[in-house]
Amino acid sequence: MPDNTSSATETRLSGSKVVTIGIAAIVLILLVAAVLLFMNLPDANAFNARVEQIFVENNDLTNHAEIKLLEILAQSGTSFSDTLTSYRTVIFVLLVFATALMVAALVFLVTIIALNKRMGEIERIGIQVSSLLISREENTVYLNNMEFKLTEAAIETLSVLAEARMDEELLSGCEIEGMISGRPASDCDEAAGATRIKRLRDSLGNQMVSELLVKNIARRGYMLATRWSANCW
Amino acid sequence: MMKKLILILALMAASPVGASCYADYKAKQDNPLRLHYGVVELPDSACSPDAAKGQIAQRIGADGWQLLNILSIFAADGLEERKDSAGQYFLRY
Numbered sequence: 643m644p645d646n647t648s649s650a651t652e653t654r655l656s657g658s659k660v661v662t663i664g665i666a667a668i669v670l671i672l673l674v675a676a677v678l679l680f681m682n683l684p685d686a687n688a689f690n691a692r693v694e695q696i697f698v699e700n701n702d703l704t705n706h707a708e709i710k711l712l713e714i715l716a717q718s719g720t721s722f723s724d725t726l727t728s729y730r731t732v733i734f735v736l737l738v739f740a741t742a743l744m745v746a747a748l749v750f751l752v753t754i755i756a757l758n759k760r761m762g763e764i765e766r767i768g769i770q771v772s773s774l775l776i777s778r779e780e781n782t783v784y785l786n787n788m789e790f791k792l793t794e795a796a797i798e799t800l801s802v803l804a805e806a807r808m809d810e811e812l813l814s815g816c817e818i819e820g821m822i823s824g825r826p827a828s829d830c831d832e833a834a835g836a837t838r839i840k841r842l843r844d845s846l847g848n849q850m851v852s853e854l855l856v857k858n859i860a861r862r863g864y865m866l867a868t869r870w871s872a873n874c875w
Numbered sequence: 876m877m878k879k880l881i882l883i884l885a886l887m888a889a890s891p892v893g894a895s896c897y898a899d900y901k902a903k904q905d906n907p908l909r910l911h912y913g914v915v916e917l918p919d920s921a922c923s924p925d926a927a928k929g930q931i932a933q934r935i936g937a938d939g940w941q942l943l944n945i946l947s948i949f950a951a952d953g954l955e956e957r958k959d960s961a962g963q964y965f966l967r968y
Contacts, residue, residue, distance in 0.1 A: 690908040697901060697910050698943050704899070704912040704960040716908040 664748040672741045679733055683726060689719020769854065776801055783846070790849045796842045798822050815839070896922040898948045899957055900931050902940040911940070913964030914957050922948060934968040 693716040697703055703712070764770060775784035781797050783790050792800065802821050806813045813821075815835025820827035822838065852858060857867045899914045913935070921930040924945060932942040947953075958965050 690905070693908060694903055694910075694943070697903070701946055704901075704946075704957075706912075706960065706962045709910050709912060713908060713910055720907060 661749060661752050664752075665745050668744045668748065669741060672737055672744070676734065676737050679737075680730065683730060685723070687723075689723065690716050693719070769850070774804065776804060785850070788850075788853055790846060790853075792842070792845055795822075795838065796845050799838045799842045800846075895919045896948050896950060897954060898927050898931065898945055899961065900935075900945045901943040902935050903943055904939055904941065911964050912960055913968065914954065914961045914966055915968050916966060917948070924948065931968070938968075 693712050697709070697712055703709065769786070771785055773784070773786055776782075776797065777784070778797060778801070781792055781794055783792055783797070783800060799818065799822065802818055803813065813835075814827075815832040816827045816830045818835035818838060819825075819830040819832075823830065855867055857865050859865060895918070897914055897916050899912065901910070901912055903910050915931055915934065917927055917930060921927050927945055927948060928942065931945065935942060
């Protein structure tokens with residue numbers, strides 16, 4: 643059965659494979675180009691050979707002055723072939739640059755594709771909390787730099803939960819109520835803790851949805867904060 | 876009588892004994908490329924193009940010249956018209 647699912651690790655794996663194959667292909671192509679270029683450049687003796695050919699083919703080229711002229715021609719050709727040697731170096735350097743640029747471009751391309759896939763996944767998952775900052779003085783919590791005003795009691799609940807999260811602990815309703823009110827957990831009601839959690843969820847959830855989804859534009863009205871393409875679905 | 880003999884001897888010296896034909900040729904040297912056109916005299920045995928080729932290549936090869944081709948093989952009456960062109964390579968080898 644064909645597998646029609648894909649995962650992030652899978653794309654990363656195939657991405658590195660594409661990069662390896664791509665780099666190999668680029669290096670190979672440019673290597674072949676370099677070899678062809680160097681082989682097709684005329685060598686230093688091309689001019690001499692041509693002058694010699696002219697000398698042999700023309701039987702009336704026997705005058706001393708004419709022969710001297712041919713020799714000078716050959717010499718200027720030879721000095722030009724020195725220039726060709728420097729061209730060779732320049733071409734080689736340029737090819738190395740081209741290889742480096744092509745490799746860099748390929749790596750960036752693959753990175754962009756991978757990032758696009760990751761972006762898509764993040765959009766599907768929804769909001770991801772990467773930072774949580776609680777300011778007790780202002781009764782404010784910052785989620786991913788979004789500011790939410792909470793009641794004092796809700797801030798207390800959130801702080802208790804955050805402290806427990808740092809210790810990797812789970813808290814029951816009784817324990818939450820006990821920590822906030824200062825009484826031993828055995829004396830507290832499970833329902834009281836659950837109520838605190840419910841109030842926190844209501845207040846924070848309401849503010850998050852109004853920030854992220856159902857926006858209120860002052861004195862004008864309400865608007866669903868999704869992109870047009872999402873609206874079309 | 877004595878004067879005449881000397882004159883004859885001098886003439887004989889000027890036109891070497893046994894030279895029955897001449898050849899003009901082209902030769903080169905590599906690195907840097909140098910070219911020359913020259914005239915050589917050949918003994919009777921080397922008057923055919925093939926034999927002349929070996930002879931000339933051997934003689935000019937001593938100075939590092941490489942024979943390119945032989946233009947013609949001619950008799951003594953063709954010497955004068957080629958003297959100017961051959962310059963320093965006129966009957967040098």
